[in-house]
Amino acid sequence: MQEVQVKEVARREKGRVFFRFDNGTEFTLYRSEIRGLPQAESMLLMTEDAYLPVSLYEKILTEIVGKRAKKRALFLLERMDRTESQLCEKLRQNGYPEECVAAAVEYVKQYHYIDDLRYAKQYIRYHQQKKSSQRLKMDLMKKGVGRELIEQALAEEFVSDERAQIAELLEKRHYDAAQADRREQQRMYQFLMRRGFKSSDILAVMREEHFFDEF
Missing domain, CATH: 1.10.10 (Arc Repressor Mutant, subunit A)
Incomplete structure (x- = not known):
């Protein structure tokens, strides 16, 4: 019988039990989930260096942790739209192993919940x-x-005129060319650079509108 070795077991609050295996996989089960499994008693009493049949290990990953990961993915996407990368990272942060993360992402992709x-x-x-x-x-x-x-x-x-955007941002920030000193001009220039606008476009607009002193 093929088996995987348990390297760590930790009883946690809210009836949860954390397992780490010799293949690097980690997951957490609720006691209520464990009670529905074959060998429930031995799993509840399991300690480090115990062994779990591969068939049971795979059943847990597919039918319990995997299903929970899919539900979690749907819940996360109901709250806000996310990229595939963001969803994967969030599921990892929630403690789901890579195989369950991958399966959950493929599941939601089938229904175009992420695109x-x-x-x-x-x-x-x-x-x-x-x-x-x-x-x-x-x-x-x-x-x-x-x-x-x-x-x-x-x-x-993308249809925006970037020079028009620059002029609009200057206006929205109440930039007064007549009153601005060199320091204020540089501050506004750096603000626009951080927004990703090209230096040539920023200077062109500021000069056109008399927003910027000549270098």
Whole structure:
């Protein structure tokens, strides 16, 4: 009989039991879940260096922890839209092993509950009036969206005139060119650079509007 070795067992609050195995997999079971399993008594009393049949180990991963991971994924997506990378990371933080994370993500992808291209398009539509295309690209990459999907989303959704955006942001921040000193000019310039706008566009707008002293 094939078996996996238990390397750590920890009884935790709210009737939970943590298990770590010699293959590196970790998961937590509720006592109520354990009681529904074959060998329930031995599992409740299990200590380090005990062994678990592979068939039971796989049953737990598939029918208990895996199902719980899918429900958790659906719950997380009901609260807010996420990228595939963000969902994976959240499930890992919740203590689900990699095989259960992967299965949960594939499950929600089947029903289009996650779609990185859709996410990128929505993000661009919502933020493009305040951020440059370069800043949008950087933000989406940090969220785990692939470069090709970002480029596709930008090509389909980004319609903003970046120089017009710069002028609008200057106005919204009540920037007074007549009163601004060199320090204020530099502060505003750095603010726009952090938004991802090109230096040439920033200077062109500020000079055109007499917003910036000549270097």
